[in-house]
Amino acid sequence: MRKILTRTRIEALIIIVGVLGYAWSGLSLPPFYNVPGVPGPTVFPLMLAIVMGAGAIWLLIFPGEDKEAPKSPPGESRWRRLLNRWHFYLMWGLLIAYVFLLPYLGFVVCSVALLSALIFLLGERRWYLGISIALVFTMAIYLVFSKGLQIRLPLGIFEGIMR
Amino acid sequence: MFSNLLYGLGIAFTPFNIGIAFVGCLVGTVVGVLPGLGPTGTIAILLPMVFSMPPTSAMIMLAAVYYGAMYGGSTTSILVNIPGESASVVTCIDGHKMALKGRAGSALAVSAIGSFIAGTFSVIVLTFIGEPVAELALRFGPAEFFSLFAFGLCTVASLTGKSVVRAIMATVFGLMMATVGIDLISGAPRFTFGNPFLLDGIDFIVVAIGMFAISEVIIIAEELKSGARGQVIKPKSLYISFEEFLFSIGSILRGTVIGFFVGVLPGAGATLASFLSYDIEKRLAKNPETFGEGDIRGVACPESANNAASGGALLPLLTLGIPGGGATAVMLGALMMLDITPGPLLFQKHAHLVWGLIGSMYLGNLLLLVLNWPLVNLFARIMSIPARYLMPIVLVISTIGVWSLSYSEMDLIIMGVCGVIGYYMRKHNYPLAPVLLGLILGGRMEQSFRQALIISRGSLLTFIQKPISLTLLIGAVLFLALPYLLERSRQFRLAREASFEEEA
Numbered sequence: 001m002r003k004i005l006t007r008t009r010i011e012a013l014i015i016i017v018g019v020l021g022y023a024w025s026g027l028s029l030p031p032f033y034n035v036p037g038v039p040g041p042t043v044f045p046l047m048l049a050i051v052m053g054a055g056a057i058w059l060l061i062f063p064g065e066d067k068e069a070p071k072s073p074p075g076e077s078r079w080r081r082l083l084n085r086w087h088f089y090l091m092w093g094l095l096i097a098y099v100f101l102l103p104y105l106g107f108v109v110c111s112v113a114l115l116s117a118l119i120f121l122l123g124e125r126r127w128y129l130g131i132s133i134a135l136v137f138t139m140a141i142y143l144v145f146s147k148g149l150q151i152r153l154p155l156g157i158f159e160g161i162m163r
Numbered sequence: 164m165f166s167n168l169l170y171g172l173g174i175a176f177t178p179f180n181i182g183i184a185f186v187g188c189l190v191g192t193v194v195g196v197l198p199g200l201g202p203t204g205t206i207a208i209l210l211p212m213v214f215s216m217p218p219t220s221a222m223i224m225l226a227a228v229y230y231g232a233m234y235g236g237s238t239t240s241i242l243v244n245i246p247g248e249s250a251s252v253v254t255c256i257d258g259h260k261m262a263l264k265g266r267a268g269s270a271l272a273v274s275a276i277g278s279f280i281a282g283t284f285s286v287i288v289l290t291f292i293g294e295p296v297a298e299l300a301l302r303f304g305p306a307e308f309f310s311l312f313a314f315g316l317c318t319v320a321s322l323t324g325k326s327v328v329r330a331i332m333a334t335v336f337g338l339m340m341a342t343v344g345i346d347l348i349s350g351a352p353r354f355t356f357g358n359p360f361l362l363d364g365i366d367f368i369v370v371a372i373g374m375f376a377i378s379e380v381i382i383i384a385e386e387l388k389s390g391a392r393g394q395v396i397k398p399k400s401l402y403i404s405f406e407e408f409l410f411s412i413g414s415i416l417r418g419t420v421i422g423f424f425v426g427v428l429p430g431a432g433a434t435l436a437s438f439l440s441y442d443i444e445k446r447l448a449k450n451p452e453t454f455g456e457g458d459i460r461g462v463a464c465p466e467s468a469n470n471a472a473s474g475g476a477l478l479p480l481l482t483l484g485i486p487g488g489g490a491t492a493v494m495l496g497a498l499m500m501l502d503i504t505p506g507p508l509l510f511q512k513h514a515h516l517v518w519g520l521i522g523s524m525y526l527g528n529l530l531l532l533v534l535n536w537p538l539v540n541l542f543a544r545i546m547s548i549p550a551r552y553l554m555p556i557v558l559v560i561s562t563i564g565v566w567s568l569s570y571s572e573m574d575l576i577i578m579g580v581c582g583v584i585g586y587y588m589r590k591h592n593y594p595l596a597p598v599l600l601g602l603i604l605g606g607r608m609e610q611s612f613r614q615a616l617i618i619s620r621g622s623l624l625t626f627i628q629k630p631i632s633l634t635l636l637i638g639a640v641l642f643l644a645l646p647y648l649l650e651r652s653r654q655f656r657l658a659r660e661a662s663f664e665e666e667a
Contacts, residue, residue, distance in 0.1 A: 011591070015332070022339060025354055033351035039616045041346040041353055044609040048339050055332040064326070088385055095377070095582070099562065099575040107563070115555045122387055122551035137556050141563065149212055151567040 008063035015056040023049040087121050094118065106156020111138040167514070168290055171522030174515060180220055184523045187224040188530045191231020195247045196239055196542045200557065202232040202248075203489035203596070204379055207371035208560055210497055211567040218501040219519040225497055226520055227527045229490045230282060230473045233433060234531045235542065237274040237466050241267055242396045242543050250433035250469035253441045257454065257461030264457050267398035273411050273459055274466040275536040276403070281419040281467035282528040285474025288423060289481075290521055293510065297482040300507035305614035306625050310635035312608040315429035315485040316600060317639035322435055323488075324594035327646050333593045337601020338608070340365050347606070348613055360573045367496045367602050369565050369574050373581025374588075374595050375489065376561040380554045381586055387550055395546055401536060411463035414444055422468030426475025432488040436472035437465035474524070481509055481517055486603065489596035496603045 026045035034040035082089075098114045115134035116127075124130045145151045174180065194205045206225050213221035236248030241258035254274065261270040303311065316338075320330035343354045344364030355361040418440040425436035444464040445454045454461050476487035484505030486492040498505045503513055510517050535542070565578045585595055619625035627633045 007591075022354070025356075026342075029351050029353065033346075033349045035349070037621060039613045039621065041349045041351040043616075044612060045339070045342050045353065048335050048342070052332060052335045052339065055328050055335070058328050059332075088381075091381060091384055092583070095381075095558065096579055099579045100572075102562065102566070102575060103572050111559050115559060118384070118555035118558070119551055122384055122554065124549075124551055133552055134555075138559070141556075141559060145563055145567070149215070149567075151211070151563070152570060153563065153566070154570075 006063050008059055012056045012059040012063070016053060016060075019049050019053045019056060022052075091118065091121060094121075103154045104156055106158050107142060107153040108138055108158055109156060111141070164291060164294075167294070167518050168522065170514070171518030171520075172525070173522070174219060174519035175223065175522035175526055180223055180519070180523060181526065183216070183220045183224045184227050184527050185530055187227025188231040188527055188534060191228040191233075192235035192531065192534050192542055193545055194228065195232035195235020195237075195251075196545050197553070198239060198245045198247050200379065200383075201375075201490075202229050203371065203493055203599075204376035204561075205232075206490055206493045206497075207368055208376055208557075208564045210368050210493070210500070211564045213497070214500065218498075218503060218513075219516045221497065221501060222494070222516060222520050223523040223527075225494050226477065226524065229494065230470065230524070230527065231531055231534075232490075233470045233473045234275070234278050234282075234535045236469070237278070237462070238271065238535065238539055238542055239546060241270045241274065241462070242398070243546060248433075248469075250437050250472075251466070252434070253437045253465040254462055256441075257456075257458050260455070260457030261459065261462065262396045262398070265399065266457065266459075267396055268400045269403045269407050269459060270462045271398060271539050272401060272403035272536060273407070273415075273463045275532055275539070276408070277411070277415040277418065277463045277467035278470040278535070279528055279532040280415050281422060281471035282474055282531070283525065284419045285423050285426070285471045285477075286521060286524040286528065289474060289478055289524075293478060293482055293517070293521070296478065297507040297510045300483050303507070303631065304629070305611040305618065306629050306632045307635070308611040309608060309615055310626060310632040310639070311483060311485060312604050312611065314635040314639040314642075315479075316597065316604065316608075318429045318642045319488070319597050319600055321642040321645050322432070323596055325592050327643060329593045330597055331643075333588065333595070334597040334601045337598040337603075338605040340370065340598075340602045341605020342609070347610060358573075360571065364606075365577065365602070366568060366574065367493075367599065368500075368568060369577050370581050370602055371489075371493050371496070371599055372561045372565055373578040374585030374598065376557065377578065377582030378585035378589055378595075380558050380561075381582070382589060383550060384554050387554075395543055397543075398540070401539065407459055411459045414460040414463040415467045417444060417447070418464035418467030419471045422471030423475040425468070426472030426487065427478050429479055429485050429487045432476065433469035433472040436468040436475075440468035441465045477520075480505070481520075482507060484509070484607070486600060489599050492596070492599045492603050499603075 023046060026042050026049065029042060034042070094114055094117055098110055102110050112131075112134045115137060116131045119130040119133060120127065142153060146153045175184065190205065190209070191202065194200050194202060206228055209225065209228065213224055216224070232248055233250060236246060236251035237254050237258065239245050239247040240251040240254040241262050244255050244259040246252045246255055258270045258274070261267065316334050320334050321327060324330045324333075341364070343361055345352050345362050352362055421440040421443060422433070422436040425439055426433065441461060441464055444460055445451045448454065448460065476491050479485040479487060480491045480495060484495065484507075486495045495505055503509070503516065562575065562578070565574050568574055588595055588598075615625055616623070625632075626636060
């Protein structure tokens with residue numbers, strides 16, 4: 001049986017909702033920005049919304065063939081498959097944590113942690129080597145950017161010691 | 164003309180600018196050699212570091228990274244059978260076969276010489292026709308400029324990726340991001356949701372680093388788990404016989420000319436140039452069956468074409484302010500951040516920058532010949548740096564690059580979000596270069612659209628009443644139809660699919 005709600009169609013529906021939100025937000029500008037006879041700030045966004053909407057509707061009608069899902073051994077459940085990709089999700093998790101924590105914990109702590117974790121996740125099993133590389137490169141990047149290029153890096157908990 | 168060139172050489176040959184050009188060429192070659200990491204991401208990461216330099220030096224360095232990557236790309240194609248750049252995909256076919264037959268030296272030599280001839284040719288053409296083209300473009304009014312932007316964006320959408328609809332949507336997504344912030348004509352804050360941070364709009368560097376660098380690192384990391392890198396073949400000698408050189412010189416020259424003209428076209432870029440020139444060369448050959456079996460012409464032609472194309476792409480960038488792909492789009496953005504308005508007035512108002520850049524390209528090509536021919540073994544060793552160390556470091560440097568722009572947490576969050584979106588788009592056949600192009604050109608495109616309508620008192624007919632504007636719009640429509648017309652051409656399809664990965 002052919003699947004109706006394919007991944008492309010779900011994608012198209014999400015885009016349509018996004019476009020409607022964009023158009024609504026674009027149109028809800030206070031009217032005093034519009035001068036009669038002159039194309040106002042809403043014209044161009046509206047054109048874009050129409051083109052994007054048309055593209056999404058096209059995908060909804062002609063979604064094409066979805067890429068086959070990665071082959072998994074028979075009997076393997078969806079959850080099992082997700083679990084097998086834990087490296088990948090952890091990598092994203094680490095990246096997001098890095099971005100959020102960088103301004104608070106500081107460059108040195110966050111970068112040493114991120115680098116060691118990623119190097120380990122990407123297959124380096126000698127933990128002492130991974131941590132040493134992380135330490136050396138963090139300090140090298142710190143020196144180049146902070147001292148060489150005069151970029152103010154957040155130091156977080158090391159604020160007092162390193163300045 | 165010659166006085167301008169001498170003026171440019173004078174600027175390029177100061178010790179600082181020579182040093183900067185050398186660093187740019189070196190970084191470009193390294194980036195070209197490393198599979199995955201491409202010029203767009205690298206230029207974006209380098210941007211925050213070059214802002215403290217004088218604008219001319221900054222552009223000399225960024226351009227050197229861009230055309231240097233084309234030189235480096237062939238090394239891994241030939242020695243490992245992994246293209247360093249998408250523009251070197253075709254070089255793998257004959258280049259690696261030559262290496263397997265013990266002729267790696269000839270392949271590397273012909274690719275370095277071909278690249279040098281093509282690179283120098285494109286700078287010479289740029290020197291002579293740059294200014295006249297810019298003068299022609301001075302006659303453009305807002306309507307013509309709007310149509311030119313539309314043409315540029317349509318060619319990009321038509322020539323990158325597997326699906327035109329998805330490429331158009333990617334372009335519009337970029338244009339939509341460009342509408343965030345204060346509208347320059349009316350002063351209205353648009354799509355800011357009350358967040359004062361968004362009043363200035365979305366910074367293209369943050370988007371470029373997020374979409375190109377971050378998503379690329381994650382993708383490489385993901386692939387790292389599944390596949391091993393190939394075996395590096397060590398070339399015995401690095402020389403090419405005179406007979407072999409004579410045999411391939413025709414291919415070099417043809418590749419150069421084809422590459423330059425394809426490169427000038429917005430969106431076409433180096434990948435398409437190399438595919439197209441390989442195809443034409445094969446058709447012209449008396450014995451096409453030797454192609455694919457280690458024919459030296461199969462290396463000479465695409466390698467010359469991709470270098471000529473990267474030089475050619477600078478022509479619309481410098482004269483019209485229209486970038487041809489991801490890397491040139493970031494360079495255009497860099498110009499804008501350096502407070503320089505790109506467009507036809509660049510040659511008049513910033514002669515120092517334009518001629519300094521052109522002058523430096525003569526030097527750059529010479530430097531690259533030295534780096535990529537005698538020193539090629541040194542660069543081939545870069546392949547042995549484990550990606551598991553390199554990629555996390557790239558990630559940290561990218562994040563610091565974004566942080567340094569305005570020391571803002573919001574930038575970091577936008578970078579992360581763009582990384583996720585970029586990853587999804589790459590995985591699901593949405594090309595990324597059009598997003599960047601849309602974001603960078605969006606502001607100027609909207610401005611010229613509205614200015615044209617103000618002049619015509621709201622009549623949309625103005626876009627088809629002006630001959631240049633009409634021609635450009637017809638060209639845009641034709642380009643969008645091209646993938647459907649050429650659906651059966653396998654080469655064309657392959658080229659488009661390869662450009663999907665272009666300049667990441």
